[in-house]
Amino acid sequence: MIDLRHFRYFQAVAQELHFGRAAARLCIAQPALSRQIQQLEGEIGTPLLRRTQRRVELLPAGQLFLERSNLILEEVERAAIDARRTGAGECGRLSVGFIHSTTYGLLPSIIERFRHLYPDIELELHEMPITEQHVALMRGVIDVGVLRPQPAPSEVQVQAVLEDPFLVAVPHKHRLARRKAVRLKELEGEPMVMFPRRGSPLFHSRIVAMCERAGFTPRVVQQATQIHTVAGLVGAGIGLAIIPGTARNLQPRGVHFLEIVDAPEPVHVALGWLRSKEDMPAVRSFRQVTLLVAQQLGAGRRVTRAPREDCGSVAREAGR
Secondary structure (H helix, E strand, O other), rough: OHHHOOOOOHHHHHHHHHHHHHHHHOOOOHHHHHHHHHHHHHHHOOOOEEEOOEEEEEEEHHHHHHHHHHHHHHHHHHHHHHHHHHHHEEEEEEEEEHHHHHHHHHHHHHOOOOOOOOEEEEEEEEEHHHHHHHHHHHHOOEEEEOOOHHHHOOEEEEEEEEEOOOOEEEEEEOHHHHEEEHHOOOOOHOEEOOOOOOOOOOHHHHHHHHHHHHHOOOOEEEEEHHHHHHHHHHOOOOEEEEEEHHHHHHHOEEEEEEEEEEOOOOEEEEEEHHHOOOOOOOHHHHHHHHHHHHHHHOOOOEEEOOOOOOOOOOOHHEEE
């Protein structure tokens, strides 16, 4: 059976056209090299070389075999290189799920940095809600998700990477628009645009809870699921809204943002992946890039207290 040694031995003889020089180049004895070439010709079933006392010549069959063997050896080398790079997380394909709000700042920065560092990894992006990402991770539809921490299947690891503090969004003509900060109690009785319980359970529960702790129930006049829609309705004068600070990146027209003096617990942007894919090189590379970008974008918004659903530690991961 022909193996890679035969290709390399024949290539050396065909290039040197001298068994002695070829044997020295290969660091083997000349008789052993001659036997290997004879075995190769026996396997193929035809002579490849014309041997005389003074010279070695390629026969037409030998010339063809040299050209094809060069291609084979080059392909084997490329395969080895690509395998090493794939094993190091430098090439391949990675399927990423993401929630819409991350497109306002974090996700574009991650993608830009990741493509710069790993140009040979093909990214497949899928926008989907958090619970759908959990299912997609379990089914192998996506390899990693950019989401927010909330209870997930035990097979899914979730790690918070960036804090997203709540702000109050008010129309620019509102009496509070000249302020820089406000207490939640001051929103009592104000018409509010609210995230719905069914469409945005995380935001809805957090906002209702912080208002109740401040001693009032939000007076909801309109509901909307997406952050950009809520911000747009505030700009239209429909009401105020308590909204993740991500909305600032949208620069919505006619909206003024206020800090919350009460400093309610922020929401977080997180990564999710299957525990069984913990050491998948491309997933590991994406996590490292995400942590780097989150630290640079954080400017005081890095995770300092992880939510209960978070199963990891930014500091621990950054040290890997």
